[in-house]
Amino acid sequence: MPTRPIYWNVPGYLWLYLFFAITVGVLAWGLWGHYRVIRRGPRQPLWDQAGRRLWSLVVDGLFQRRFWTDPSAAVMHLFIMWGMLVLLFGTAIVLLEADFHLPVFRGTFYLWLSLALDVFGVLAAVGLVMALARRYLLRPARLDNRGEDALILGGLLFVVLNGFALEALRLAASPDPWAAWSPVGALLAAPLAGAAPTTLMAWHRVLWWLHLLTAMALVAWLPFSKLLHILTGPAHQLLRDLAPRGVLAPVDFSDEAREVYGLANLDEVGPRGRLALEACTRCGRCQEVCPAYLSGKPLTPKQVVLDLRAELEVALPWRQRAATPAAAGHAAAGGGAGGASAGTSSGRAGGAPATGPAARTIPGQVVETEVIWSCTTCGACQEQCPVYIDHPPLLVEMRRYLVMVEGEFPSEAQLALRNVEVNYNPWGVGWADRAAWAEGLGVPDFSAVVTEHPDAWLYWVGCAGAFDARNRQVAAAVAGLLQKAGVPFGILGTRERCCGDPARRLGNEYLFQTLAEHNVAALTGAGVRRIITACPHCYHVLSREYPALGGQFQVVHHTAFLADLLREGRLKPARQAAGEGVVYHDSCYLGRYAGIYDAPRHIVDALGARRVELPRARARSFCCGGGGGRTFLEESLGKRINLMRTDEIVGQGAKTAVTACPFCLTMLEDGAKERDRAFTVLDVAELLSRHL
C-alpha cells in the first residue's frame, strides 16, 4: 500500500510535542487577547442573514472576489492562500495518521495528496515570490513595507522551499516506489543521486528541525503580526455590516443628559466595528483609489484604520504595559489593567465606561481633524476593501463628535449648517422661494394631483434643483420630460426641506433628524407613495436612510425612470446625436451607493451618442470632490479633486460630459471653466430633452 514513513530519519522527533505545546499555548494566549478586545463594547446582533453571510465567506473568503480588480494581486494572494491551506491540510493528515493512528496517510488518497502537496507547494512558492517582487521591486505606493512583511514572506517561502528540500533529500537517500507522485521532490533529488546517504541524512535532520521550528514560530506569531488577518479577515467578511453602503446608524437623542455623541473613543464601538479594525491587512487598496489621498490631502483611509486599530490594541495584554507611560496625562483614577473586562457586561449607559489606560479622544488626538474633514464619502475605499471595512462612516462618526460635542469645524461648514437650519437649504436662499424655479412651467403642487391620481409621482426637487441657478435648469428639464411623457406628478413646494444629506455627512446628525422628521411627515401627510428625484444624494437619503426614521417610500432616480420611459416608448428621441462623443461621469452616490450604472448609459446610447468611457468608470469612478458635504467646504489642501476629474475628461477629447448628480454637475462645470471650457457639462435629463 502506498505511503511513506512518518518521522523518517528524525530520532528525536518527540521534542516536537513540546514545541507544539508551546506554539499552541502562545497562539491561544494571543488569540484570547484579541478576542477579549473584540468582545468589549456594546453587544450587537451579529448573525442576522446567516445564509448571505456564509455565502460571502465562500466567495469573498475562499475565492477572494474583491481581489479580482487587480488580477496579479489576486493570483498572488490566491496562490499563497490556497497553497498554504493545502499544505496545512497535508500536515493535518499526517497528524491524524501519526497521533490518532487513523489510516489516512495511505493508498490512492496518499498518492493524490502527495501530488497535491507538491503542486500547491509550487503555487505557494510562486505566490510568495510574486509578493516579494511586488513589495521590494515594484513597490507600489499603496504598500508600506515593515519588518514583519519581509519576515512573514521570507519565513513562509523558507518553509515551502525547505519542504521540497526535505522531500528531495528523503527520496535521494531512501528509495521510494511512489516517487513519481512527488514530482518536485523527485526532480530535485536527481542531482543528489551521487551523494553519500549519511551526508544527505545529516542535512535532512537539520532542515527537518528548521522546517518545523520556522513553521511553528510563524503559527505562534499569528496573533502578534499581520498574519492575524488569516482569521480576522474571513471573520469580518462573515460578520460584517450588511446594510446598504453608506447608510449611517441614527443617533438616539432621547436621553437629554447624554454628553457625548459620535466617535470620541472606541468604548461605544461594538464587536463588529472592532473586528473590522482587526481585519485590516495594510494592503492599501483603499488608499490607491481615495480622491483625498490622490489629491494630496492628509487623509489615507488605510492609516485611519491603522491608527484606530493601534488605539484599540492598547487594550491587548501584551501592549498595555508598553502603552501606559505615553498616555500618563490621561490616566484616570482607578483600575487600569482590569479595564479589558470591566466595560463589557455592566453599565454602558450614562457615565464613562471603563476605558483602557490610554483612552485618548479620537478626533484630534488619534486622527487629525484635517484628515476627518478631507473625506468626500465617495465610497471608493469601501468598494475596494477585500475584507469589507467601511471607512467613511468612521470619519462621519468622528465629524459627529467634532460638530455636536466640540462645536469645532470649518467655518464654511458652520455657514452651510446654519443655512440649512434657517432656510432648509445649504445655500441659504430664502426658503419661501423653493418653488420659484417652477414658475411658469405648469408644474402642479402634489396635493392638486394626488386627488385625481392616487398613484401620482412626487418629484423631489432637492435643494440644488430648487435653488442653484444651474441646477434649476436641470429641474426644469426633468419636469418637462415628465410632462411630455404624460406622467402624473407634482412637487411639495415649500413643504420640501433639505433631505439632510449635507448635514448628516458633515456630522450634524441632530439637524439631519430634525429635517428627516419634517420631510417624512410632509411626505406622508401629502399622501406620497412614489418619489422621483434627480439627486443621488436625496435618493440615498430618501430611499435608504428615511426608513429607519419612519419614512417608507418607493424612490426612483430620474435616470432609471427616464430610461424606462424610453424603453416603453413614452419618450421618443426625435433626432439622433449623430455619433458625437459624450463622456459619462458616474456619480458616487448613484453608482457605488445605489448601484445604478446602466440606466444613464442606456439613455446616452438611446440618443445615438458615441458614449466615451473614462479610464476610471463605474464602480471605480473617481469622485467630483463634492460628496460628504464637501461641496460647501473650501478645498485648501492639495490639488483640487474636481480639476483632476476634469483633466481626465479632457483627456478623452469629448466635447460633452454628462452626469446625473447636481454636485457633480457643479464641480465638473467649475472644472471645465478653468480648462478653457474644454467641454460642456449636462445632466442626463438635459441631454435627453435636447433630443426630443
Place this chain on the structure above:
Amino acid sequence: MRIVVCAKQVPDTEARVTVGKDGRSIDETGITFIINPYDEFALEEGLRIKERLGGQATVTMVCVGPPRAEEALRTGLAMGADAAVHVWDDSLAGADAAALALVLQAAVTQLGFDLILCGRVAIDDASAQVGLRLAERLGLPHANAVTKLEVQGSKLVAHREVEGGVEVVELPLPAVVTAQKGLNEPRYPTIPAIMKARRREIGRPGLAGLGLDAGKVADACRSEVLSLAPAPARKGGRLVAGEPQEAARTLAHLLREEAKVL
C-alpha cells in the same frame, strides 16, 4: 465681572418680508426668526471675555420681544450664556428705540452689570439707536461699532470702525459697547448644550417687575410707525453700448440726470 448682553430676535436676512394687514408691521407668517447677527457678535464677545477671565464672570442675555423670542434666548443659553431674561408685555408692541432703552435700562439695573454689550444695529428696523440710548440713560461711557475689544483690569480698550480707518479708544468700566461685524465669529452650539438649554429657567420679570407700566413705556416713545411699504423691486442693470468715449459720456449723463447721483 457681570456682563449683560442685549439681544433682539429679527427675521432671517433671506426671509421674504411682506407688510401685514395693519399696514404698520410685517406679516410674520412663514418667517424664520434668528438672533440679530450683530447681537450674536455681542453675545459671542461676552462669552469670550468670560472664558478669558476664567470663572470670574457671568453672561446674562436680555431680550425684549414677543413670546417667540424665547427661542433666541434658548439659543443664547446653548451658546453658553449663564442666564436669560425675557421681557414682554403687549404694550411693548410697536415700542421704538427710545422706549426699548427705557425697558432695558430697568432690566440691566435690576440685574446689575459691569459691562453691557449690544449689537450695533438690528437688521430689521436698522435704527442703530438702542445701545447708545441705553448708555445715555445709564450715564455710561460707550464705544460704538467695535471690531476688537480687550478688558484690561477696570478699563476697556476698544477698536472702533470709523470712516476709512480704525479708532482705538479706552473707556472705564462700567460701559456700553456695541458690536460690529468682524468682532468675532459666533460659535455653533453643541448638542448637549442645546439639550440643557431647553430645560433652563428663563427670567420673566414683566413690566411691573421692572417698575414700569404701559403708560411709562408710551411716554418714553419718541416715534410711531405710520405705515410700511415694500422696497421697490430692483430693476435689471442697463448696458451702455457704443465707443468707450461715447459710452462714458452717456453713462455720466445718465448718472447725473436719471440716477441723480452725480
